Amino acid sequence: MPLVSTKEMFAKAYAGGYAIGAFNVNNMEIIQGITEAAAEEKAPIILQVSSGARNYAKHVYLTKLVEAAIADTGMPIALHLDHGDTFELCKSCIDGGFTSVMIDGSHHSFEENIALTKKVVEYAHAHGVTVEGELGRLAGIEDDVNVSDEDAVYTDPDEVQEFVERTGVDSLAIAIGTSHGAYKFKPGQNPQLRFDILEEIGRRLPNFPIVLHGASSVVPEYVEMINKNGGAMPDAIGIPEDMLRKAASMAVCKINIDSDLRLAMTASIRQHFASNPDHFDPRQYLKPARENIKNIVRHKLVSVLGCNGKA
Ligand code: G3H
Ligand code: 13P
Ligand code: ZN
Numbered sequence: 001m002p003l004v005s006t007k008e009m010f011a012k013a014y015a016g017g018y019a020i021g022a023f024n025v026n027n028m029e030i031i032q033g034i035t036e037a038a039a040e041e042k043a044p045i046i047l048q049v050s051s052g053a054r055n056y057a058k059h060v061y062l063t064k065l066v067e068a069a070i071a072d073t074g075m076p077i078a079l080h081l082d083h084g085d086t087f088e089l090c091k092s093c094i095d096g097g098f099t100s101v102m103i104d105g106s107h108h109s110f111e112e113n114i115a116l117t118k119k120v121v122e123y124a125h126a127h128g129v130t131v132e133g134e135l136g137r138l139a140g141i142e143d144d145v146n147v148s149d150e151d152a153v154y155t156d157p158d159e160v161q162e163f164v165e166r167t168g169v170d171s172l173a174i175a176i177g178t179s180h181g182a183y184k185f186k187p188g189q190n191p192q193l194r195f196d197i198l199e200e201i202g203r204r205l206p207n208f209p210i211v212l213h214g215a216s217s218v219v220p221e222y223v224e225m226i227n228k229n230g231g232a233m234p235d236a237i238g239i240p241e242d243m244l245r246k247a248a249s250m251a252v253c254k255i256n257i258d259s260d261l262r263l264a265m266t267a268s269i270r271q272h273f274a275s276n277p278d279h280f281d282p283r284q285y286l287k288p289a290r291e292n293i294k295n296i297v298r299h300k301l302v303s304v305l306g307c308n309g310k311a
Helices: 006-016 026-040 049-059 059-073 088-094 110-126 157-167 195-204 220-228 241-249 259-275 280-304
Strands: 022-025 046-048 077-084 100-103 130-135 140-142 144-145 171-174 210-212 254-259
Touching: 006 022, 006 077, 022 026, 022 077, 022 280, 026 195, 026 259, 026 280, 046 049, 046 059, 046 254, 049 059, 049 077, 059 077, 059 210, 077 088, 088 100, 088 110, 088 280, 100 110, 110 130, 110 157, 130 157, 140 254, 157 195, 157 280, 195 210, 195 241, 220 259, 241 254, 254 259, 254 280, 259 280
Parallel strands: 022 046, 022 254, 046 077, 077 100, 100 130, 130 171, 171 210, 210 254
Antiparallel strands: 140 144
């Protein structure tokens, strides 16, 4: 089976009231852990590559590893550029075989965001590739860009229809209070998402797939494992799972998860070395780390996204 588009995945997810998991990848063990879980749970998935991941692992290694995962599992997998910030980067991923790209013009003015997004959409659609745009700004860290809480802006529902109509995007990432990274809320703060904004956007854009970035739960048991085994992440807090389930039952069709995979891998490796200080063969600690990625992805597919059995 070749790489698939997100179009059909999103149409089914919208109609079925569930969401597709979009998991960030940058090496073989992460790709294997995710796709083995997806195969066991018969779940369609999106593997996504940030520009930092692409620089780290190289485009050709990532596309070949994803091809290998499809050959190994036979699963419907879409390959997506996460947070593309220029037309050139999007073009390079489209030319290099990705089936979906995100152009993140959220740091630009409304008009500049529209102009950049439209240019990417024209090129992508001419090559059969779908495009995710973004309106509103999430707090947190992506690559080297650190958006402070004060600079974060919720998506304005009054802008979404015009943005979608003028750009022709296939899906839209919105800001309703999620943020990138492992520190989404302050200790003692009551996590809240603006479901009123999501609901209004759903009304303005009927049958249109919405994307939620910054959606890791920052799984407390992994944070605890890290802190117990020499780490120092005492204030790491994520999005409560019941809020993600609610978003998936609404217009949200794609939920982005990266930090939880990083935590799963790091927690496992720290625990492994705490119990086996003499180990030095990478397979000894990467095997349980890959297994832990598989465990967390299976949990997300079945208990959070509801996309198991939908492939
Ligand atoms: O949205 C950000 C993703 O977690 C990717 O992170 O840019 O550090 O690879 P990265
Ligand atoms: P997390 O940092 O919450 O995993 O978000 C990842 C993301 O939005 C990737 O685009
Ligand atoms: Zn993101």
